[in-house]
Amino acid sequence: MIDIHCHILPGLDDGAGNMSDAIEMADLAASSGIKSIIATPHSNIPGGYRNYWSLSLEDDIKILQSEINNRNNPLTIYCGQEVFLASGFMELLHKGNFITLNRSRYILVEFDMLEQANVAYRKLEQLISEGYVPIVAHPERYGFVWEQKESVYRMKDLGALLQVNKGSLKGRFGKNEMDVAIEIVETFQADFIASDAHSQYSRTPYLADVHEFISETYSSDYGDLLLKVNPQKVLNNETIYSF
Template sequence: MHSHLLPGVDDGVTSPEETLACLHQLAAWGIQRVITTPHVSQDWYPNTQDALLKGQVMLQALVNEHQIPLTIDVAAEYLLDDLFLNLLRADQLSSFGQQKYVLFETGWAAAPVFLNEIIFHLRAQGYQPLLAHPERYTYYHNDLKPLAELRKAGCLFQLNWGSMTGRYGRRVQAQAHKFLTNTWVDFMGSDIHRPTDLNLFDQLVSSADYHLLKQQPLRNQELLLKK
């Protein structure tokens, strides 16, 4: 879960050929179900739910045509902006899994305000909040208390493969180690944007913290269950 494999809708893959390269490799690793999550944001990628559903049909037809043993779902990675709040109020968020997980990210410049209130409203409407790659937000690097409060409020965390390999720098790698030590990783995600990102997998399984990853309460496996 958490990838950008719908061609041309965000900063992920740009062609069906790139999508196929990624899907072939994921299937070769034994992955059976892919939940790809295009960006949804007001200013950059205002993708609609209808467009994402059409994308799911297109991707499933693509894997069927090429006989790749995968099931494809399309959800979203939402930026917390006015578009997200409008979709939340209208109960039109794209979720995945039986728990109705909603994957969201925050801005990079500063910690979001009213995040606990947003988590409350998500849960009140039957969604399970899931924060994308919290180890990458620099405003949390020197203080884990806000993250602990988010978990207490019912927010789950998703870690990126690349964070454990140094892809985003040493500080992010160190923060990922803290998450693993605290067993705060609920989902592991690739955050694949292009075929070259696949090279990180070998680095992941050989990383010093891989043994910690195996101790996490990961929920990825439950996504194999039918809706």
């Protein structure tokens, strides 16, 4: 499996606090059958984590990879960010402040939890008009998606892809999030399931259970699509054909 959304880089955001936490997260991920993780620190949060792309971030990935290799853990870490689409994000993108997932056409994005639907659509359209494919992180967590279920289809029609959090399916974030996450998966509007892991204790990078759940509840092909096939296409910068 490949985890496309994981806060594993140590000390950058509210994810792994230090290298030892990151190593434990990496071990846990590998034990659940994950071969690769795209490290996606929060970026561009107004008044919060900025983490604009820099050589220093690239070094952080290399250092973590080397620590992982030293433990004979076969896990590979790739570069990425979880880009908060605050106003002015396109200018920052043009200036090179953001990196896409493994430098592909795919960019992992998040909104303010109280974002208005029309504003969210406009931001996605801006990215799509410049050739990017936005992957909306945890669509099940946004108020506009709870209130307007058709927004799921609207975002897909625009050309965005949807990444559901594994924790949402288990009710980790609340009932609204769980109901919408299940609906997105059941209606085959989901393109990815990822951990959005923040630690080795809660919100972990362990994905074996959710892969098993999707495979048993729907089909093994669907489980593989969400956790293996589509994530591999992101790493390879290949086209993803979505429902």
